[in-house]
Amino acid sequence: MSEPVIETVGxxxxxxxxxxxxxxxxxVPRGSVYGFLGRNGAGKTTTIKxxxxxxxxxxxxxxxxxxxxxxxxxxxEIRRRTGxxxxxxxxxxxxxxxQMIDFTRPLFAAWRRDRERELLRSFELPLTRKVKQLSKxxxxxxxxxxxxxxxxxxxxxxxxxxxxDPAAIEEVLQILVRLVAQEEVTIFFSSxxxxxxxxxxxxxxxxxxxxxxxxGALDDVKENYRRINxxxxxxxxxxxxxxxxxxxxxxxxxxxxxxVSRNLDEIINQAxxxxxQSVDVVPVTLKEIFLESxxxxxx
Numbered sequence: 001m002s003e004p005v006i007e008t009v010g011x012x013x014x015x016x017x018x019x020x021x022x023x024x025x026x027x028v029p030r031g032s033v034y035g036f037l038g039r040n041g042a043g044k045t046t047t048i049k050x051x052x053x054x055x056x057x058x059x060x061x062x063x064x065x066x067x068x069x070x071x072x073x074x075x076x077e078i079r080r081r082t083g084x085x086x087x088x089x090x091x092x093x094x095x096x097x098x099q100m101i102d103f104t105r106p107l108f109a110a111w112r113r114d115r116e117r118e119l120l121r122s123f124e125l126p127l128t129r130k131v132k133q134l135s136k137x138x139x140x141x142x143x144x145x146x147x148x149x150x151x152x153x154x155x156x157x158x159x160x161x162x163x164x165d166p167a168a169i170e171e172v173l174q175i176l177v178r179l180v181a182q183e184e185v186t187i188f189f190s191s192x193x194x195x196x197x198x199x200x201x202x203x204x205x206x207x208x209x210x211x212x213x214x215x216g217a218l219d220d221v222k223e224n225y226r227r228i229n230x231x232x233x234x235x236x237x238x239x240x241x242x243x244x245x246x247x248x249x250x251x252x253x254x255x256x257x258x259x260v261s262r263n264l265d266e267i268i269n270q271a272x273x274x275x276x277q278s279v280d281v282v283p284v285t286l287k288e289i290f291l292e293s294x295x296x297x298x299x
Contacts, residue, residue, distance in 0.1 A: 003066065005030045005154055005186045006051060010060035012210075013046050020046040022210040023060070028188055028203065033180055035201030035218070036190040037290060043210040044190040045087055048158055052079055065154060080108075083147035087158040089139050093132035097125050097142055101149075110151030119145040122171060136163030144172060148179070155179075157189040161196060173200050198286045206293050213293045214261075218286070225284050228258040228268060230276035237274060243267050248292055259284070259292050 006028035013021040021043040028034045038044050049055035051064050053075020065081055067074035092100060105111050120127070123141040134142065140163045147155060155176075161169045177200050179185045191197055197204060204221060206214040214221060225247075230236065236256040241249070245262035256276070260267050264281075272279055284292075 002030050004028050005032075006034075006062075006064050006188055008047075008051075008060060008062040011047070011050060011057055011062050012059040013043075013050060013055065013057055019210055021050070024207070024210060025212055026205060026215070028186065030186055031180060031184045032186055032203045033176065033201045034186070034188045035197035035204040036188060036207065037192065037194065037197055037204060038190075038207040039192060039294060042207045044207060045158055046210075047207070048156055048190060051156065052082065052084060081152055081154065083150045083152035083155040085140075085143045085147045085155075085157045085160050087162075089143040091131045091139060091143060094130065096128055096130050097134070098127035100131060100142060101127075101146065104146050105149075108150040108152075112149050112151045115151075116145065116149040119148060119175075122175070123168075137165060137168060140164055141168070141172075148175070153185060155185060155187045155189070157187065159191060160189055161191075161193065169196065176200060194287045194290055204286070206290055208294050214289060221289065222283065222286065224262055224264075225289050226260050226264055227282050227284050227288075228260060228271055229278075229280045229282065230256040230258075230271055230274065231278045231280075232256070232274075232276050241267065241270055243270060248295075259288075 004027045006026055008024055008026040011021055011024040024047060036044055046055060050057050051062060051069055053069055053072070057070060062069040064078045067078050069075055069078065095103065101116065123145060125138065125142055125145065131139065131142070140161070144160060147157070161172055164172065173196060176187055180187060201218055203216065204218050205212045232254045234254065236251050236254055238251065243263050243266050245260050245267060246258055247261050248259040250257040258267065258271065268279065268281065
């Protein structure tokens with residue numbers, strides 16, 4: 001098995017008294033589309049800046065493409081070999097779209113002219129318009145073109161569909177999927193748009209208060225999580241379970257609902273011992289997993 005494209009162990013960063021990232025572990029497989037989910041302020045952007053050597057870590061270890069993130073010379077190599085779209089899009093307002101592309105192209109030896117032309121057509125970017133005159137969606141499209149045309153083996157995208165309309169979002173997501181399928185690019189993208197992550201990601205990490213609270217292959221995560229609904233003839237009992245894997249217990253009238261992340265069979269057997277009228281096991285969506293994981297770690 002090849003080494004991860006991105007790997008962190010116990011990564012930490014604080015700003016004065018605020019812990020932005022506290023003990024973050026990540027492992028991003030080569031050739032994957034890795035969704036990095038979290039609320040605003042969860043630590044996603046700070047993590048990305050540490051991965052790219054733009055912010056120094058306080059503790060822990062990290063590597064990108066086999067290079068150590070804390071070493072200045074190696075972080076320069078990381079940025080050279082990575083296509084990056086920042087949250088603020090990092091564009092020069094005084095340039096035109098064409099000037100911005102012409103300025104960026106010579107900086108990257110692997111620049112793809114064919115992809116540049118394809119994205120100019122797809123995104124309908126006006127070459128003669130100044131960046132400062134672009135809409136938020138057009139700025140996002142230009143930033144994506146500059147990142148995708150670099151011929152990079154890794155794309156790190158911070159909120160890559162911000163400001164786009166639904167049709168443009170769908171177009172961008174399909175372009176990203178094609179890149180991975182056809183050219184073995186690895187994509188690590190930060191988002192709080194759960195539906196977009198669920199549509200294209202094959203691996204995810206849910207970060208909350210600077211820590212990964214759920215991580216793994218998306219299919220495995222969704223397969224492991226289940227909701228067990230028990231209905232009783234009378235009021236549901238106040239029941240505690242002694243098996244690991246129960247993320248939340250909710251009681252309402254005659255119903256008891258358990259959100260389970262592992263040890264499903266054991267928990268079902270213990271639930272059936274309560275002699276409920278019915279025991280139903282149902283799948284849960286990524287949105288439910290996200291919301292329950294975040295809520296559970298707030299309590």
